[in-house]
Amino acid sequence: MADSKSAALTGPAASSLAVDTERVRPNAKLIGLLALGHLVIDVNQGSLPAILPFLKAAHALSYAEAGAIMLAANITSSIVQPLFGYLSDRSARRWLLPVSVFVTGIGLGLTGVAPGYGALLLLVVVMGLGVAAYHPEGYRTAASVAGDRRATALSWFSLGGNVGIALGPPLITALVTGIGIAGTLGMMLPTALAGAFLVSALPFLSRPAGPAVAKAAARGTNMPRAMTLLVLVVTLRSWAALGFTTFVPFYYVDHLQADPRLVGPLLFVFLGAGALGTVIAGPLADRWGARPFMTWALLAAAPVGVLFLLSHGLVAFVALGLFGAVLVSSFTVSVVLGQAYLPRHAGMASGLIVGLAIGTGGLGVALLGAIADHWGLPAVLWICALLPLAGFLAAVFLPAPRDRQ
Numbered sequence: 001m002a003d004s005k006s007a008a009l010t011g012p013a014a015s016s017l018a019v020d021t022e023r024v025r026p027n028a029k030l031i032g033l034l035a036l037g038h039l040v041i042d043v044n045q046g047s048l049p050a051i052l053p054f055l056k057a058a059h060a061l062s063y064a065e066a067g068a069i070m071l072a073a074n075i076t077s078s079i080v081q082p083l084f085g086y087l088s089d090r091s092a093r094r095w096l097l098p099v100s101v102f103v104t105g106i107g108l109g110l111t112g113v114a115p116g117y118g119a120l121l122l123l124v125v126v127m128g129l130g131v132a133a134y135h136p137e138g139y140r141t142a143a144s145v146a147g148d149r150r151a152t153a154l155s156w157f158s159l160g161g162n163v164g165i166a167l168g169p170p171l172i173t174a175l176v177t178g179i180g181i182a183g184t185l186g187m188m189l190p191t192a193l194a195g196a197f198l199v200s201a202l203p204f205l206s207r208p209a210g211p212a213v214a215k216a217a218a219r220g221t222n223m224p225r226a227m228t229l230l231v232l233v234v235t236l237r238s239w240a241a242l243g244f245t246t247f248v249p250f251y252y253v254d255h256l257q258a259d260p261r262l263v264g265p266l267l268f269v270f271l272g273a274g275a276l277g278t279v280i281a282g283p284l285a286d287r288w289g290a291r292p293f294m295t296w297a298l299l300a301a302a303p304v305g306v307l308f309l310l311s312h313g314l315v316a317f318v319a320l321g322l323f324g325a326v327l328v329s330s331f332t333v334s335v336v337l338g339q340a341y342l343p344r345h346a347g348m349a350s351g352l353i354v355g356l357a358i359g360t361g362g363l364g365v366a367l368l369g370a371i372a373d374h375w376g377l378p379a380v381l382w383i384c385a386l387l388p389l390a391g392f393l394a395a396v397f398l399p400a401p402r403d404r405q
């Protein structure tokens with residue numbers, strides 16, 4: 001009996017089984033290069049909240065106008081991402097990767113010399129379009145070389161972006177406080193270098209994905225209803241995260257009368273801890289599952305956000321870092337879950353999660369700006385600290401992804 005079973009597994013079935021169970025290692029070099037581009041893209045994007053107080057003073061803006069700048073940035077950088085994701089799924093456009101890096105650097109670099117509010121909005125839109133073009137193509141390319149440890153590999157790709165968002169505030173703050181508002185022009189140098197690296201690597205990035213990736217996509221089953229609910233969950237999470245990155249600087253500078261030079265370190269603590277949380281989350285999500293990890297991370301975030309608002313000094317800094325680590329840790333996990341819900345359209349899934357869901361968070365920031373004008377900054381931060389609870393309640397109803405056997 002054992003002999004017959006062994007014999008039955010020596011033919012085509014055994015070959016198929018070997019292919020299905022063979023471990024595929026991530027392409028670390030390509031993931032690292034894509035992460036570098038992601039880092040520079042998000043250094044530019046992450047610099048915007050830190051420079052807002054300086055732009056507000058230079059152009060005599062209201063909180064609502066400052067919120068509108070973030071809205072313009074998020075509409076163009078995020079909400080239009082599904083369109084770029086759709087184009088990415090139809091055919092690879094790897095040339096978008098270096099071009100989008102150059103565009104974001106030009107858009108942000110010129111904000112410090114913008115002659116007025118209209119020109120400032122236009123430059124933010126230009127920067128946002130560059131961000132929107134990079135993410136779906138980047139995530140789709142990274143997923144195609146991620147092997148069988150997708151959450152872990154994509155967490156390293158996402159680390160580039162999260163580190164970039166964390167480094168952006170202290171970098172732009174140092175440039176502006178040391179040189180003046182025109183110091184934003186200095187952000188164009190790292191952009192040019194990273195873009196040049198990506199241009200030189202285009203022949204390698206343009207190679208088609210392996211047959212295992214195409215086979216996995218063909219076997220998957222799309223779950224549009226689950227994807228819709230996931231977009232809602234990520235939207236609520238992004239309202240909380242963007243609310244903190246936008247209004248915590250104003251809270252310290254305007255409400256607590258703190259030194260403006262504290263803005264960069266504050267955002268670095270929040271976003272840097274988020275980057276660390278992203279790396280830790282990848283292996284845990286591969287082990288426990290993306291859906292349960294994201295659900296419980298949202299529940300755990302709310303108490304830490306409340307602790308930040310009830311604390312002062314060093315304890316507040318620690319609480320802010322913990323809030324960022326727990327809240328942002330589910331970022332990459334939600335992309336992995338989105339690609340599992342739409343396995344046939346990985347670029348669209350990335351665009352919906354990184355783009356539409358997070359971009360609609362920008363709509364929430366504009367609303368929060370109006371609330372800050374009428375009821376004060378503490379009220380806005382309390383709303384943001386409690387929003388993860390709403391995300392948790394919605395995430396409880398997320399179904400498990402299914403594959404066609």
